[in-house]
Amino acid sequence: MNKRVLVVEDSPVMREVTLAILNSMKVRCYSVMTGEEAVELADYFDLILMDIDLPGISGWEASRRIRRREKLKQAQPVPIVAITSNLEIEQAFLAGMNDYFRKPIARRELELILKKWLHNEENAQAADKVYG
Numbered sequence: 001m002n003k004r005v006l007v008v009e010d011s012p013v014m015r016e017v018t019l020a021i022l023n024s025m026k027v028r029c030y031s032v033m034t035g036e037e038a039v040e041l042a043d044y045f046d047l048i049l050m051d052i053d054l055p056g057i058s059g060w061e062a063s064r065r066i067r068r069r070e071k072l073k074q075a076q077p078v079p080i081v082a083i084t085s086n087l088e089i090e091q092a093f094l095a096g097m098n099d100y101f102r103k104p105i106a107r108r109e110l111e112l113i114l115k116k117w118l119h120n121e122e123n124a125q126a127a128d129k130v131y132g
Helices: 012-024 035-044 059-073 089-094 107-118 121-131
Strands: 004-008 028-032 047-051 080-084 099-102
Touching: 004 012, 004 035, 012 028, 012 107, 028 035, 035 047, 035 059, 047 059, 047 107, 059 080, 059 089, 080 089, 089 099, 099 107
Parallel strands: 004 028, 004 047, 047 080, 080 099
Antiparallel strands: none
């Protein structure tokens, strides 16, 4: 798969599990530990998997900053999927995230997220209309 996925996760265990699943699926993936790093690198990825509770700025704030920058640049929005252990779904959408999944990460759920956001042109266009 030529698509690039950014994993934003500060927990070493969660980060390694997520990367291992993505690597086993032959996905080109990279990881960072902070929201600030995610904001800086967002333009280079086709999908962002964003933890919510991060050191520095939260996943919510990182998502808002990414969306503001995309709007200023008139760039197509990259799908951002919240990784959460809580039921913070409404906040995810208010912050400009497109989707969510709960910890612990399950391979099948991650496969569905990738299929939905990396292989579906309609979803990419819908994200562009809502957040672009």
